[in-house]
Amino acid sequence: MINLDILIFAAHPDDAELGCGGMIASMVKQGYKVGIVDLTEGEMSSRGTIVTRYDEAKIASEILGLHYRKNLQIADSIIKNNRANQEKIIQEIRSTKPDICFIGAPSDRHPDHGKATNLCADAIFYSGLIKIKTQDQVSQELQEVWRPHHVFHYMQDRPIDYQIILDISDVWDIKVRAMAAYTTQFNASSDDDLPKTFISDPLFFQQLEARARYFGHLGGCTYGEPFAYHNLPAGVKNFDSFFQHKQKR
Numbered sequence: 291m292i293n294l295d296i297l298i299f300a301a302h303p304d305d306a307e308l309g310c311g312g313m314i315a316s317m318v319k320q321g322y323k324v325g326i327v328d329l330t331e332g333e334m335s336s337r338g339t340i341v342t343r344y345d346e347a348k349i350a351s352e353i354l355g356l357h358y359r360k361n362l363q364i365a366d367s368i369i370k371n372n373r374a375n376q377e378k379i380i381q382e383i384r385s386t387k388p389d390i391c392f393i394g395a396p397s398d399r400h401p402d403h404g405k406a407t408n409l410c411a412d413a414i415f416y417s418g419l420i421k422i423k424t425q426d427q428v429s430q431e432l433q434e435v436w437r438p439h440h441v442f443h444y445m446q447d448r449p450i451d452y453q454i455i456l457d458i459s460d461v462w463d464i465k466v467r468a469m470a471a472y473t474t475q476f477n478a479s480s481d482d483d484l485p486k487t488f489i490s491d492p493l494f495f496q497q498l499e500a501r502a503r504y505f506g507h508l509g510g511c512t513y514g515e516p517f518a519y520h521n522l523p524a525g526v527k528n529f530d531s532f533f534q535h536k537q538k539r
């Protein structure tokens with residue numbers, strides 16, 4: 291069992307790296323404990339296999355410096371928001387006790403993304419209900435209830451209604467290396483014999499950089515990642531982040 295500061299949920303291995311790899315690298319660098327839970331093994335991807343996806347995720351996790359990664363092995367392309375899948379997620383939340391959770395876009399180009407987000411959002415709420423009983427997967431002990439204090443959406447393919455831009459300029463190179471670890475998915479060579487897809491085209495990778503520069507421009511930095519708060523209003527204890535451009539006294 292590990293106590294995390296931040297837990298990210300993703301429909302497929304590589305979704306977290308694409309949507310918030312900069313946030314992950316930045317928070318790890320600042321000393322926070324960060325984990326990813328992938329809902330599916332990405333077995334329906336046109337390129338790669340379950341084995342290659344695990345290998346790629348392992349390399350990306352090491353690049354990011356993750357403290358925890360788990361795959362829930364929910365069936366890819368038929369993600370259902372039912373109690374069985376909610377309980378798998380609740381078990382992860384209660385065993386890692388994150389303060390902040392990140393979930394994907396409310397809806398997106400890939401239908402799995404919105405479905406995964408709804409499932410995770412519901413499970414995060416239910417995780418705080420005392421009458422929903424779950425057992426720790428290792429010890430089999432009854433778990434304590436836990437609900438993260440804050441939940442954010444990260445952006446996936448299509449724009450979301452974001453309120454925050456995180457400066458990821460000093461970790462952009464780490465995000466690029468973590469995304470590039472998924473060699474079967476991105477930057478495909480034109481002469482490999484795997485099916486060509488929307489994301490395997492090298493242009494997709496260039497567009498990711500263009501987008502990070504665009505959000506960096508809006509956020510007053512070089513590279514940025516946008517985030518949306520799941521349940522506004524957000525209660526905060528101070529305004530520390532708003533003093534970043536001013537010398538601390």
Ligand SMILES: [Zn+2]
Nearest residue numbers: 301302305400
């Ligand atoms: Zn995905």
